[in-house]
Amino acid sequence: MKRIADSTVRRLSLYLRFLEDAEARGLATISSGDLAKKGATTSAQVRKDLSFFGSFGKRGLGYSVPELAGRLRQILGLERGWSVVIIGAGKIGSALAQYRGFRQRGFTVIAVYDSSRDRIGSVWDGLTVRDITTLEDDAARERPDIAVIATPGESAQGVADRIARAGIPAILNFAPVQLELPPEIAVKNVNMALELEGLSFALTNRD
Amino acid sequence: MKRIADSTVRRLSLYLRFLEDAEARGLATISSGDLAKKGATTSAQVRKDLSFFGSFGKRGLGYSVPELAGRLRQILGLERGWSVVIIGAGKIGSALAQYRGFRQRGFTVIAVYDSSRDRIGSVWDGLTVRDITTLEDDAARERPDIAVIATPGESAQGVADRIARAGIPAILNFAPVQLELPPEIAVKNVNMALELEGLSFALTNRD
DNA sequence: CCTAACTTGTGAAGTATTTCACAAGTCGAC
DNA sequence: GTCGACTTGTGAAATACTTCACAAGTTAGG
Numbered sequence: 001m002k003r004i005a006d007s008t009v010r011r012l013s014l015y016l017r018f019l020e021d022a023e024a025r026g027l028a029t030i031s032s033g034d035l036a037k038k039g040a041t042t043s044a045q046v047r048k049d050l051s052f053f054g055s056f057g058k059r060g061l062g063y064s065v066p067e068l069a070g071r072l073r074q075i076l077g078l079e080r081g082w083s084v085v086i087i088g089a090g091k092i093g094s095a096l097a098q099y100r101g102f103r104q105r106g107f108t109v110i111a112v113y114d115s116s117r118d119r120i121g122s123v124w125d126g127l128t129v130r131d132i133t134t135l136e137d138d139a140a141r142e143r144p145d146i147a148v149i150a151t152p153g154e155s156a157q158g159v160a161d162r163i164a165r166a167g168i169p170a171i172l173n174f175a176p177v178q179l180e181l182p183p184e185i186a187v188k189n190v191n192m193a194l195e196l197e198g199l200s201f202a203l204t205n206r207d
Numbered sequence: 208m209k210r211i212a213d214s215t216v217r218r219l220s221l222y223l224r225f226l227e228d229a230e231a232r233g234l235a236t237i238s239s240g241d242l243a244k245k246g247a248t249t250s251a252q253v254r255k256d257l258s259f260f261g262s263f264g265k266r267g268l269g270y271s272v273p274e275l276a277g278r279l280r281q282i283l284g285l286e287r288g289w290s291v292v293i294i295g296a297g298k299i300g301s302a303l304a305q306y307r308g309f310r311q312r313g314f315t316v317i318a319v320y321d322s323s324r325d326r327i328g329s330v331w332d333g334l335t336v337r338d339i340t341t342l343e344d345d346a347a348r349e350r351p352d353i354a355v356i357a358t359p360g361e362s363a364q365g366v367a368d369r370i371a372r373a374g375i376p377a378i379l380n381f382a383p384v385q386l387e388l389p390p391e392i393a394v395k396n397v398n399m400a401l402e403l404e405g406l407s408f409a410l411t412n413r414d
Numbered sequence: 415c416c417t418a419a420c421t422t423g424t425g426a427a428g429t430a431t432t433t434c435a436c437a438a439g440t441c442g443a444c
Numbered sequence: 445g446t447c448g449a450c451t452t453g454t455g456a457a458a459t460a461c462t463t464c465a466c467a468a469g470t471t472a473g474g
Contacts, residue, residue: 004412005431006405013404014385031451038385043451044433051453059452060440076404077411091305095298100359101383101400146406170406172399176308178221178247186409188402192379193308195395197220197283198213199353199377202393204284205211206376212461238421250421251463258423266422267470415474422469433458440450 008049012072014039015046019069031062081106083142085168087159088150089114089122089129092174096150097125110144115155132162139166146170153177215256219279221246222253226276238269288313290349292375294366295357296321296329296336299381303357304332317351322362339369346373353377360384 018038022030032046039046050056050068053075057063073079084107086093096102097109113132114120120131130138147163149156149171156175163171163185170186173179176193225245229237239250239257246253257263257275260282264270280286291314293300303309304316320339321327327338337345354370356363356378363382370378370392377393380386383400 004408007431009405009408010401012408013401016404017383017400033451040385042433044435044454045431047451047453048432055453057452058440059438060450062451075408075411077407078404082403082407082410091298091302095302096399098298099399102403105400105403107403145410146403170410172402172406176224178245186406188405190397190399190402192303192306192397193224193312194217194220195379195397196289196309196312196314196353197223197285198216198395199379199393200284200289201211201216201219201282203289203352203377204282214461240421249463251424251465252461254421254423255462262423264422265470266468267420269421417473419472420470422467424466425464427462427464429460429462431458431460434456436454437452439452442449443447444445 002052004052008052009076011039011041011045011049012076015049016069016072016076016078019065019072022065023069027065029058029062030065030068032057034062078106081108082145083108083110084146084148085109085111085113085135085139085144086148086150087113087132087135087163088152088155088174089116089119089124090150090152093148093150094124096148096174097127107146110142111138132159135162136166139168144168146172149173149175149179151175209259211259215259216283218246218248218252218256219283222256223276223279223283223285226272226279229272230276234272236265236269237272237275239264241269285313288315289352290315290317291353291355292316292318292320292342292346292351293355293357294320294339294342294370295359295362295381296323296326296331297357297359300355300357301331303355303381304334314353317349318345339366342369343373346375351375353379356380356382356386358382 015035018035032043035046036043056068056071086097086109089112097112111130112124112127113130113135115132119129122129147168149159151159153175156177160179160181164181173187173189176191179187181187222242225242239253242253243250263275263278293304293316296319304319319331319334319336320342321336322339326336329336354375356366358366360382363384364386367386367388371388380394380396383398386394388394
């Protein structure tokens with residue numbers, strides 16, 4: 001299969017969100033134009049994105065909302081659940097652990113880790129905070145799919161190395177550092193500082 | 208000036224971070240190759256990115272670390288400070304308000320807002336949580352530069368409308384919805400769900 | 415002063431992504 | 445069944461972004 005652009009995958013997620021809205025409102029069909037308007041793109045873009053995976057629409061009518069939603073869930077791999085471990089039991093880790101959207105989409109937090117004596121052992125929403133040094137052993141048993149790094153920048157690379165050794169195949173990184181990892185590990189970065197600086201640039205170079 | 212790509216601006220932020228590292232370690236110069244390695248890009252890309260704004264390097268030698276850092280701060284608009292209001296005093300808002308990197312880069316949180324009686328009036332890190340309905344009046348006086356939306360998805364668009372009316376020119380949106388706003392307002396989205404689904408896709412479609 | 419080893423800045427070439435534009439299918443009304 | 449109003453799927457064109465490749469400048473060493 002031809003490689004799918006990152007930007008395409010992001011848009012597919014957006015489309016799925018709109019489809020779920022539409023589903024909730026009982027709409028039977030939706031056109032590429034409708035999806036485009038909500039996703040701030042064009043109808044041609046929507047159709048092209050979908051065309052990488054097949055033809056799901058009906059000419060003259062649009063797409064069946066439940067059918068397309070189902071296909072997108074399938075494409076995005078959301079039909080199965082994914083297990084997640086959160087590393088870093090600070091404010092961000094805590095906000096993440098209780099985030100509704102997490103479980104809502106099939107991502108189940110199975111463990112929280114930290115390195116600080118003060119936090120290890122405390123109970124959080126039914127989960128006991130574990131010692132980070134047990135990650136490798138735990139992972140061999142529990143085989144989590146995704147690790148979320150919610151530590152300060154200084155410790156992030158060390159944690160990433162540990163995750164790699166533990167054989168966890170995907171990382172969502174909230175620490176403001178560029179991680180060095182073997183290429184077979186999938187990484188996504190969420191970097192608030194970068195976004196803020198992007199706004200700063202936009203405000204500075206207006207017009 | 209030619210329009211600068213978003214991806215370029217993101218990389219500039221990354222370069223600045225590496226330069227600050229280098230500065231701290233006392234390096235006098237740095238080459239495009241060094242910057243590239245840390246930013247997971249190529250040296251040509253680094254040079255091209257910088258060339259949009261002038262020529263700062265010296266052939267055979269590289270870039271002066273403090274000089275380039277200064278120029279990047281200037282380009283990104285980080286020489287002045289920016290005032291920020293956070294809307295939504297829940298877990299995410301709270302994690303943001305105390306985020307070090309925020310103030311570190313000249314973004315000062317001047318107010319926190321919420322709509323819930325329970326939260327309004329409580330004090331947070333020296334800031335009293337204000338009633339969201341006072342945003343427009345407050346903003347007319349205090350003229351914040353950036354509003355951060357840290358509310359649940361349901362309330363985000365309403366909050367965004369209020370921000371637009373208040374004349375705040377930039378928004379950092381953490382709610383998992385696509386906001387509709389007049390084009391003169393700069394918006395950046397941080398959407399965890401999207402990133403997770405991107406990982407789900409990557410794990411599902413490996414090789 | 416000359417050479418070797420670097421490194422920048424930048425057109426040109428190469429890829430990737432988005433938009434255009436239109437043939438072809440679908441539906442509902444009459 | 446025919447018409448008019450829609451809408452998809454998709455090559456082709458346009459645009460955007462990245463990488464190549466090299467002339468030209470800089471430095472250190474002898």
